[in-house]
Amino acid sequence: MDWQKLRYGLSGLLRRGSQKRSCPSCGSQECRRVDRKGFHDLLCCNGCELLYRWPYETPEEMALFYQRCYQQAGLTTDLPDAAALERLIASGFRGSAKDFSHVIQLLKVLTVPSGARILDFGANWGYGVWQFQQAGFSATGYELSNPRASYSKNLGVEVFTDWSKIEDRAPFDVVFSSHVLEHTPDPALALRQQLEIVSPGGWLIAFFPNGSNAFQRADPAAFHRLWGRVHPVMLNENFIRKILPEPTLAIGACCSEDIEGLKYWDHETTWIGTLNASEMLVLWSHP
Numbered sequence: 115m116d117w118q119k120l121r122y123g124l125s126g127l128l129r130r131g132s133q134k135r136s137c138p139s140c141g142s143q144e145c146r147r148v149d150r151k152g153f154h155d156l157l158c159c160n161g162c163e164l165l166y167r168w169p170y171e172t173p174e175e176m177a178l179f180y181q182r183c184y185q186q187a188g189l190t191t192d193l194p195d196a197a198a199l200e201r202l203i204a205s206g207f208r209g210s211a212k213d214f215s216h217v218i219q220l221l222k223v224l225t226v227p228s229g230a231r232i233l234d235f236g237a238n239w240g241y242g243v244w245q246f247q248q249a250g251f252s253a254t255g256y257e258l259s260n261p262r263a264s265y266s267k268n269l270g271v272e273v274f275t276d277w278s279k280i281e282d283r284a285p286f287d288v289v290f291s292s293h294v295l296e297h298t299p300d301p302a303l304a305l306r307q308q309l310e311i312v313s314p315g316g317w318l319i320a321f322f323p324n325g326s327n328a329f330q331r332a333d334p335a336a337f338h339r340l341w342g343r344v345h346p347v348m349l350n351e352n353f354i355r356k357i358l359p360e361p362t363l364a365i366g367a368c369c370s371e372d373i374e375g376l377k378y379w380d381h382e383t384t385w386i387g388t389l390n391a392s393e394m395l396v397l398w399s400h401p
């Protein structure tokens with residue numbers, strides 16, 4: 115019996131009677147239902163277009179969940195032992211679940227220069243920071259989980275849990291996040307926090323599960339699996355366009371077609387690529 119799952123289901127049932135459907139980001143109570151799982155609905159806010167699970171936990175309850183209970187198979191929450199880490203470092207993480215080659219290729223397409231200052235927002239145990247450094251960038255990480263952030267010392271990289279340490283080092287040429295925003299109770303707040311520390315001419319880059327209508331239509335079963343207990347919110351192109359100042363915005367996927375298309379993007383007009391893939395990629399250039 116999975117007690118955590120049972121508790122999650124029951125809390126959905128119990129909260130349905132008393133919790134308002136208000137959007138956790140903008141507070142609007144105008145919403146429409148997009149999907150349903152047991153006692154939980156996925157609602158889309160008519161105000162800011164955020165997709166959010168209802169009923170939901172308080173931000174404090176979510177923070178406690180991530181610190182204590184969050185487990186995901188593979189290298190996301192399992193910290194590698196010394197031998198496994200040695201193998202990952204020897205291979206440069208190539209072919210592992212935490213291989214950042216595609217991100218480094220993307221930085222090259224965007225002509226981010228060698229030595230550029232990168233913040234990995236939600237750096238986990240530092241594998242991204244390490245790979246950015248190996249590729250010639252100057253990288254730092256920010257992470258909420260204490261044990262994962264302190265593990266990063268084993269890779270010889272800096273991952274801070276204290277936001278003021280990040281502010282001391284700001285601004286950054288690239289503020290990068292991968293599969294972080296869908297875990298935050300209010301992704302608009304997290305994005306605004308990131309925008310504040312991007313240097314003029316710099317980049318905000320984000321990867322997250324695709325909450326777009328186009329993806330739900332293309333693969334309803336996969337879309338259905340993407341949200342739930344661990345992902346309290348989903349983001350789509352409409353939400354992003356409301357938060358990130360246009361026009362220096364590109365939204366698509368990290369597929370070969372879009373990477374090719376981005377080579378010809380002028381960084382001055384809004385660029386829309388593939389919207390029906392399971393993962394969404396957002397690029398915003400600071401004018």
Ligand SMILES: [Zn+2]
Pocket residue numbers: 137138139140141142159160161162163164
């Ligand atoms: Zn809203």
